[in-house]
Amino acid sequence: MKAIIFDLDGTLIDSAPDIHAAVNRTLAGLDREALDLDTIRAFIGDGVPVLMERVIKARGLEPGQRDAMVEAFLGHYEADPATLTTLYPGVEDALEQFRDEGWAMGVCTNKPEAPSRAILKTFGIDGFFSAVVGGDTVEARKPDPKPLHAVCEQLGAKQAVFVGDSEIDAATAQATGMRFALFTEGYHRAEDVDDIPQDARFSDYDVLVAIVARLADELR
Structure with missing residues (x-):
């Protein structure tokens, strides 16, 4: 899968x-x-x-x-979790393409699960995700690998590509042995994104589908 x-x-x-x-x-x-x-x-x-x-x-x-x-x-x-919050440009189009190509999709966040689900629903993208694990869903938070493992278990997937924006996400991917794609427009703290462990990086969601397909091929 x-x-x-x-x-x-x-x-x-x-x-x-x-x-x-x-x-x-x-x-x-x-x-x-x-x-x-x-x-x-x-x-x-x-x-x-x-x-x-x-x-x-x-x-x-x-x-x-x-x-x-x-x-x-x-x-x-x-x-009121989504008054000022916005989707990054291109997110919905990318999710639609992943869905059309048969990808199973999940969310792994340190935000509590309830507001995470509420925000996904507010933006109308909740239906893309078969699993949502928040910071209070399991007994650990990222960079502990347990949350990512929990998402994989819910998706029925032995392996996945992880997409995140920070050093925490990079460390979580390393802890689980997953390929990691870094979104450079998010909340990372490093002044130089080269300092963040990554298998690929992107600033535009238009290129993510091709990046993830390549990373997934490397797992085979």
């Missing part, structure tokens, strides 16, 4: 503006100054608890406030 697994934030969707808004609502509730969008974008990728840990450090809050801040953030974010 041909299978492809996508990260979500920074890969299929540009969600940083909505995450930024929810973070600053959380900070406002604590009478703390807002953080700028670029700062929040750099904090995204390791799941909500780590996001809040980075916010706590940036604003000099107490580490013991993390759990309450996670709850507050999720309340703000899940109430």
Whole structure:
């Protein structure tokens, strides 16, 4: 079976503006100054608890406030997760082509599963994916390999090509032995994308289908 697994934030969707808004609502509730969008974008990728840990450090809050801040953030974010979020250009066309060519598709993200599914549904692309594993679906988050293995299991695939945008996704692919395609327009932290382990990279979804087909052939 041909299978492809996508990260979500920074890969299929540009969600940083909505995450930024929810973070600053959380900070406002604590009478703390807002953080700028670029700062929040750099904090995204390791799941909500780590996001809040980075916010706590940036604003000099107490580490013991993390759990309450996670709850507050999720309340703000899940109430309206897609007001400012957009699909990256070409995503829907690429998904349609993968579907037409018989690829099984899944999502593996550190975002909690419920808002992940809600966002996929909001953009009308939920039907493309037979499996969605979020940061709270299994007992581990990326870069632990368990979430990717869980997606493969749900897809009924022994192997897959993983598409993501960050060092975390690259490390997850390495941990599972999967081929990795890096979307360079997402939320990676490296100044030079050559520093991120990858089998291929792309900035335009128009070329992804050909890239993934090549990577999949290398797995045979």
